[in-house]
Amino acid sequence: MNIAYSTELICFLILSAVIVSGSLAVVLLENIVYSAFLLGGVFMAVAGLYLLLNASFVAAAQILVYVGAVNVLILFAIMLVNNKEKLKPIKGLRTRKFISGGVCGGLLILLLRVSITTKWNLPGPTSIGEEATERIGEHLFTDYLLPFELASILLLMAMIGAIVLARRDVSIPAADINDLKNQKSLSDKKVPLLSENSIK
């Protein structure tokens, strides 16, 4: 066992431990802020696994998209929500937990069975390392062009949707502007994102 191999093994073990315990904590912790921050940690550990597999581009993309965008967005949403307020108790929480636990356990057993019974072709293909970026680009613009474009259309739709939701344009005829039921829509027309009304 040489130094490179043992370093890799140790890194793999640490990263997997972080991923497994972190994702369990994301699900099980009561405090959603902790869950969100731990989710970022789990994403970073997954990026570490990609690095171990010599896929540095995928690792950087993972950090950029999942940690830098998705997780920050989740954190934003959580922090803009009033966290002092207790969540309403949900009926039958215990049975729900049992059901979801059962489903997750079943999935785990299924995946374990698949991974044990599959005949893995070891050792796998040698990684192309630094060339990977070019290879990904080639694939995206040749045989995976359609999925790539579809994904961009999906993103465009999401963006337009977000803009429409955030605009909150109200059109009230000039005659009805003093009507009592229109008062509210006028006052909440423009609440800036970071004003006092949105954070208490």
Add this chain to the structure above:
Amino acid sequence: MNSGIDLEMSFTQGVQNLGLSHELAHLLWIPLPMLLVLVSAVIGVLVTVWLERKISAAAQQRIGPEYAGALGILQPMADGLKLLVKEDIIPARADSVLFTVGPILVLVPVILSWLIVPFGQNLLISNVGIGIFLWIALSSIQPIGLLMSGYSSNNKYSLLGGLRAAAQSISYEIPLALAVLAIVMMSNSLSTVDIVEQQNTAGLLSWNIWRQPVGFIIFWICALAECERLPFDLPEAEEELVAGYQTEYSGMKFALFYLAGYINLVLSALLVSVLYLGGWGFPISIDWFSSLIGLSIDNPIVQIIAASLGIVMTILKAYLLVFLAILLRWTTPRVRIDQLLDLGWKFLLPISLVNLLVTASLKLAFPMTFGG
């Protein structure tokens, strides 16, 4: 191009000659550049802090630090020592774990990004293939640290500062990445070494700033916004938010924010010089110059002079930009948050998209000058 000086090779060979295995030699080598970069980053910060104090003083017709060392050159050290011995306070109702992890998460990605800054052909820690993309990815971790420290301080000013910081760095990351993308498109590589080499074919004239003037300005504005420097220092706007996410911090934890801010500034300046100002390249081509005085480029003396000139040039260019940033800080007023977001989304983003498209079409039209 020549291979230049390869310190790693000579070090590992030297250690192997002492009778150690190749792997052990490599293992011994690994911490050395890291330590060197950590030290140079901190020294860079000390110099920048001193410059900031002196230039701000000059801008306001004061003398500035004067008693600590000649011209007050030891003042930043005194500042650091003061922060080191200050009491570390965690507010009573703050979340102590997140409060501690926050500043670390802000500092670590910034230092890690130094991995890709080249000071010469082989004078960088790691010539990773994804190069500049690694920096963009790493700098996207920072907002999480800012949000974390803003949230855990249990203070409304901190939370607002943290949210502002995150919103700001997310919105300016996109034009920044697009400006970098135009450069990458021209040099056909993400690696910083390739980007610099592609600019050093004809000295001053082949620098990217002539081919990417718009990209240069976009990148510089976005880099200032990412570093939270005035005119974009809204997250810590002292008149509105006390000190933003840093309000509750003191002692070493505050020093971590302080360090991260200045390291980020120096790093951004270095990257601007790498991407647009020819990195380690001398304004006159070294190849041409050495042939003029009749020495081969592989001559050891020429090599050593070229390498040290490269380091000096990189640092000189970076510090010229730092000087510009400091001047900007002490002469421009702060923008409002809505102006900031408007500038980012409605002006810089479309402009950088257009810049990318124009670069792509120029590359197709003139493959010789725009790196076909």
